[in-house]
Amino acid sequence: MTARSAALRAAPLLGIGAVLLVWQTLSLGYPPFILPGPVLVFNRFVSGLASGVLLRHAAVTLAEALPGLLIGAALGLIVGIVATRSAWVGRALAPLIVASQGVPFVAVAPLIFLWFGSGPLAKIIVCAVIVFFPIAVNVMAGLRAIAPQRRELVAAHAATRRDTLLRLELPAALPYLLAGLRVGATLSMVGALAGEFLSADRGLGFFINQAMGAYDTALVMAGVLAVVALALGLYGALRALEQALPGGGRV
Numbered sequence: 001m002t003a004r005s006a007a008l009r010a011a012p013l014l015g016i017g018a019v020l021l022v023w024q025t026l027s028l029g030y031p032p033f034i035l036p037g038p039v040l041v042f043n044r045f046v047s048g049l050a051s052g053v054l055l056r057h058a059a060v061t062l063a064e065a066l067p068g069l070l071i072g073a074a075l076g077l078i079v080g081i082v083a084t085r086s087a088w089v090g091r092a093l094a095p096l097i098v099a100s101q102g103v104p105f106v107a108v109a110p111l112i113f114l115w116f117g118s119g120p121l122a123k124i125i126v127c128a129v130i131v132f133f134p135i136a137v138n139v140m141a142g143l144r145a146i147a148p149q150r151r152e153l154v155a156a157h158a159a160t161r162r163d164t165l166l167r168l169e170l171p172a173a174l175p176y177l178l179a180g181l182r183v184g185a186t187l188s189m190v191g192a193l194a195g196e197f198l199s200a201d202r203g204l205g206f207f208i209n210q211a212m213g214a215y216d217t218a219l220v221m222a223g224v225l226a227v228v229a230l231a232l233g234l235y236g237a238l239r240a241l242e243q244a245l246p247g248g249g250r251v
Contacts, residue, residue, distance in 0.1 A: 036218040044222040053207070054226050060203040061192045062230060064120055068127020069188040069234075073181055075128065076135025081169065083136070084143040097133055109194050123195035123203075130191040131184040135177065142176030143169055178242045185234040189227060204230070 020038050027037035048054035083090040109126050116122040146168065154168050196205025204227050211219035 033215065033217055036221060040218050041221040041225065044218045045225050048219075048222055048226070054204075054222070057202060057204045057207040057223075058226055058230055061189070061196065061205065061227075064123040064195065064203065065127050065185075065188040065192040065230075065234070068124045068191060069131055069181070069184055071124065072128035072131030072188070073135050073177070073184060076132045076180070077139055077173075077177060079132075080136045080139025080143065080173070081165070084140050084169075090140070093136075097137060109191075109198060113195070113199055118199035123192055123200075126195045127188040127191035130187045134183050134187065135180040138176040138180035139173050142173035145176075146172045174245075178238065182235055182238050182242075185238055186231050189231045189234070193227065 023038050027035045029035075032040060045054070079089075079093065083093050108129070112126050112129070113122050116125055150168060150172075151164075154164050192203065193205040193208075196203035197209055200206040204223055208220055208223040208227075211223055
């Protein structure tokens with residue numbers, strides 16, 4: 001291992017250490033109910049894990065975020081392929097994609113709960129909607145990046161549309177899809193938490209909301225730490241999947 005690679009590996013730890021140091025320093029100037037120190041928050045986090053409370057709420061949030069991620073990714077992949085192959089569909093979707101980036105998601109989520117109720121289905125739909133557009137945009141970017149020469153070569157071999165999809169388009173879009181999935185993993189967590197803040201009786205969003213109502217800042221931050229751990233776990237799992245694919249997910 002070279003000095004440069006060792007430094008790159010140590011960079012995340014140094015960044016976390018710097019944040020903890022600044023946090024601890026700032027917490028010395030405030031009472032714990034306003035800004036608890038990292039040690040107190042970590043102790044509350046460990047206590048929540050040991051009692052099983054955090055694990056139960058985290059399981060609920062994951063059961064909403066993961067299906068939403070998968071559904072949103074599948075729809076985004078399909079729409080991305082169709083929009084790239086059909087100029088009409090691509091033009092029809094363009095204003096919707098632009099509008100989706102301009103409308104605050106918190107303004108749309110209450111409508112989903114109004115239409116689908118306050119159960120897990122509504123939260124899964126929230127997650128799927130928030131994940132869908134980044135995946136679709138990434139897939140379209142990947143397909144449009146295919147060199148015309150490669151398409152001409154495939155056409156010269158009399159490839160069917162199915163062969164073109166499986167042998168050229170999907171492999172070309174794969175790195176973009178995986179990048180979108182990594183972003184979508186964190187977005188699905190945001191969607192699940194937003195749903196739980198609005199209407200829920202369990203889940204990490206509900207847990208944090210309850211702690212806020214009790215003015216227990218340390219417990220709020222312990223809940224946030226659980227959300228971060230869950231998001232990092234999803235991101236790490238997708239990164240491991242990418243590395244396990246031939247060529248590390250690269251074409």
